[in-house]
Amino acid sequence: MRPKIQFHLLGWITLLVFPGIGLWLLWYFEDIPIIEVLELHDIFTPKTLLGIEFGLFYGLFILAVSQHDIFKSMSHHQERLFRSLQLNWGDIIFMSFCAGFGEEILFRAGIQTWLGPWITTFLFIAVHGYFNPTSWKQSMLGLVLFPFILIISFSYELLGLWFCVGAHFSYDLLMFQGVLRKRLK
DSSP: OOHHHHHHHHHHHHHHHHHHHHHHHIIIIIOOOHHHHHTGGGTTSHHHHHHHHHHHHHHHHHHHHHTSHHHHHHHHHHHHHHHHHTOOHHHHHHHHHHHHHHHHIIIIIIIHHHHHHHHHHHHHHHHTTOSOTTOHHHHHHHHHHHHHHHHHHHHHHHHOHHHHHHHHHHHHHHHHHHHHHHHHO
8 A cells, every 4th residue: 555545544544533432432431422522612712723823832842852963863764754655735734633633532532531631641642652762862852742742631621622632733734844845845
């Protein structure tokens, strides 16, 4: 299967399966109605815009930090991988939304309900491969990402799901855009 098709398949799985698991866990174990978890009335509110701004702010911070010599070799591998996919704007908007929506429902609404914000944050970063016992550089980047994910985790209760989705979406969009911009140079 071509890598770009695999990339889109991963996006669809993240968009459909991850929320399905998170919502099912809440419905089955907590008897919380799915419609209540989705907070559809809060999609187009200032909280979502605040989340988008927060994700962009932290994304710019991570882009600046990742330019440090310590992280250069790490980012080259990811850049080569994403450049080989020949992503366009539609691809990165799609994947950013899939990750923002799907992962936030699974981790914030689902897993965080039982494990709390601290352990869920650690788990989230570990699942994304940033806590790597064989790469201290990757683990260092995981530590730099930890406050971002922890703030999102605590914000779930205060500002709701769509703040978290907005922050995750805009952060990922900025990261993918960085790769796309380098590919076009």
